[in-house]
Amino acid sequence: MPQLTEAAVLDALSYVDDPDLGKDLVTLKMIDRIAIDGNTLRFRLTLTTPACPLKDQIKQACINAIHHFISADISVEIDLDAQVTTRRKDASGILPHVKNIIAVASGKGGVGKSTVAVNLAIGLAQQGSTVGLIDADIYGPSIPVMLNLRRERPSVVDTPDGQKIVPLQQYGVKTLSIGFLSDETQAVVWRGPMASRALQQLITDANWGELDYMIIDLPPGTGDIHLTLVQTVPLTGAIVVTTPQEVAKADVVRAIGMFRLPQIGVPVLGIVENMAYFTPPDLPDRRYYLFGKDGGKDLADTYNVPLLGQIPIVEAIREGGDIGVPAVLDDSPAATAFTELCTVAARYIAIRNAK
Ligand SMILES: Nc1ncnc2c1ncn2[C@@H]1O[C@H](COP(=O)(O)OP(=O)(O)OP(=O)(O)O)[C@@H](O)[C@H]1O
Ligand SMILES: [Mg+2]
Structure with a gap:
């Protein structure tokens, strides 16, 4: 011996x-x-x-x-x-202290991108990581409401690199949204280039500090904001949200196609199937597949990317979003689904970083 x-x-x-x-x-x-x-x-x-x-x-x-x-x-x-890993060797100097930058996207509106982004950010923070959350939905920001920060305004500090916006802090997450900088009706009339510039500011003119994960909640579609983002920020990857429905899947396929364009080249880290099934509170063992079964899983199989989670339709998720107390903060089956999503997403990010 x-x-x-x-x-x-x-x-x-x-x-x-x-x-x-x-x-x-x-x-x-x-x-x-x-x-x-x-x-x-x-x-x-x-x-x-x-x-x-x-x-x-x-x-x-x-x-x-x-x-x-x-x-x-x-x-x-x-x-x-x-120690959360990174594969960013950021020569451009943008967000040099952020280890992983992850966009939450979907070609389609209303599938739950913001809900997933918010619960993912908070869940990762609950597990012990440092997390930032950017609301990139310049035209329809929803983070201020979802995080109960509607009337908050971020402050500005002088730094050696000039003045910087200080992200707000809620539920252990640093966050910025255009909704914090303008009133609720103003953002809607912005034209494309202004909106893109505003998003750039949220990313580069704020003192985000050191973060394990920066989550970016994208607007629906595959437009200007998306292009600005991939041109401004070297993304670690994208998490694509879908519902099981055929119509949602078609839009999601477009979003995957956009990220995979050679000139964009953002890896799709995985798919989240939201509104995967409904379980009535009084029949906890029943699952009703209102929008079809396993649509997200099928997409993940077809495009050879991981299925990161299947989130049920639960009233508490909608309610949590509306009152600004996201579901992952409770002690419920919905919270468990989000916590598991965080664990699985972090795991796949670590695997990618090691490759
Ligand atoms: N799993 C769920 N169970 C119940 N309600 C949900 C669930 N996911 C999202 N919702 C609700 O559906 C609505 C749309 O969700 P959300 O705003 O997250 O979608 P989105 O994809 O970000 O929309 P947009 O395209 O407008 O940005 C919200 O009211 C939200 O609370
Ligand atoms: Mg949204």
Whole structure:
């Protein structure tokens, strides 16, 4: 049996793979702060997302490897940590401290983009990540209402790079919307170039600071704002929202096509099927597929992208949006669906970053 030394520990742990990333923990630089005291070993294991669904499995695999390769008598203490990964090496200097920039999109209106964007942002923050949320729907901003920030106005600070807008903070998320800067009727009459410029300002003239995830809630369609966005900001990827209906699917196919155009080249991280089914509160085991079954799943299969989640139609989701207390904040099946969506989305982002 080898001695309990740092080298022996690293050697043993080099036999443990992160199942998602397909490499071993030592190569992935996930192990550090190794401390040995007699027969007690302690080290830090840094995972790629705070809510890593595989954390117990990976932890147990580490303990097994130490016991197998060094000695079964060692008591192993693992400090779990998380460091959200990035693949941005941003030469343009736009949002240099933001690790992952994710657009929530759909070709179609009213399918729940804003609802998904808001609950995703809050859910990721609840899991321990730092998150920003930009409302890119210049013509019909909905974040002010959905986050109960209708009458709030962001302040401005002087920084070494000039004056910057300070994002508002709600439910653990930093956020900006054109709705915070104009009154509710004014934004509607903006012309294309002005709207695009306004969006650019929300992104580049605000002090977002360090963020693990920046979520951008896009307007419906595949127009000017979308082009501005992909030209201004190097997106990590897009999450596409659909309902199971055929008509929604056709628009979503167009949106996927836009992101995949060679001159745009934004990876589609996955599909969220919203309004996937209805469950009556008094019959919690029933599922009624009002808009058809598995439409989002079929799209994901066809376009070879992950299905990130299926969100039920629940009155509480609509209500939460209207009163500014998003569903993910409750303790309900809808909240669980959003929390799972966050876990799965974070996982696929980490997998992409590792590739
Ligand atoms: N899963 C759901 N269950 C119940 N209501 C929902 C659900 N998802 C969204 N809604 C409601 O549907 C309406 C439209 O949702 P939302 O505003 O998120 O869509 P959108 O795609 O952002 O719309 P737009 O294209 O206008 O930006 C809202 O009233 C919202 O509360
Ligand atoms: Mg919207």
